[in-house]
Amino acid sequence: METIEVRDLRKTYGDTHAVDGVTFTVHSGETFGIVGHNGAGKTTTVECLIGLKRPDAGTVRVLGEDPAQRRRALAQRIGAQLQDSSLPERLKVAEALRLFGRFYREPAGWREVMARWGLESLAGKAFGDLSGGQRQRLMLALALVGDPEVVVLDELTTGLDPVARRETWRLVNDLKAAGTTVVLVSHYFDEMEALCDRVAVFARGRVVAMGSPGEIIARTGTASLEEAYFALEGAGR
């Protein structure tokens, strides 16, 4: 069984074919990237993976379960950091971790997670007083406090400065080293190239290429994943 299986996934909003027949699988322990520009269907796809959206057609299985039917059970096994997620301004870092830990039947110790992600010195700080990088670090820690088998991270580094971005990359690499299956969503091609074992390149609701960043670059005869994307995108019009 693959950790994630998506077959011919479709989701339409009015006249917009947000996801238009997407198929991919993610193996256990893999860091899998969903990359593409704004509006390509990336977020809609991950929302279907975690049961926040119901597909119009197609099959989605995560850890062998259908997220549309088994969202609550899967929420115990999937950690998600979604685009633009936020917390109450006055909630403190340690309180947030403790609170989120209570949602899970078998959480990782919240104190351990706090230490592991370098948040101890911020334990008493309110969310509203954290820097952008610190907020992202907390959001990542919150996605992990349930000791998940699969982690979904959408636009993890958007808005971060280069130092905070690299720091976040290091955290993702730590997750990878621990054997966690990670789905990363981004429109930063360099990030995907640096972190992902394989990527699905999305354009207009479809997967236009899939493979390791190196394979996609070689296949398109380009020098980077970003250049490969433009070559593929142009060819698909």
Ligand SMILES: Nc1ncnc2c1ncn2[C@@H]1O[C@H](COP(=O)(O)OP(=O)(O)OP(=O)(O)O)[C@@H](O)[C@H]1O
């Ligand atoms: N709730 C909604 N109602 C109507 N249209 C939507 C809705 N959600 C997404 N869309 C449309 O579906 C398409 C795909 O959106 P989606 O957010 O999945 O793309 P994305 O690749 O994640 O983009 P971004 O990088 O900007 O987040 C876009 O055209 C978007 O405008």
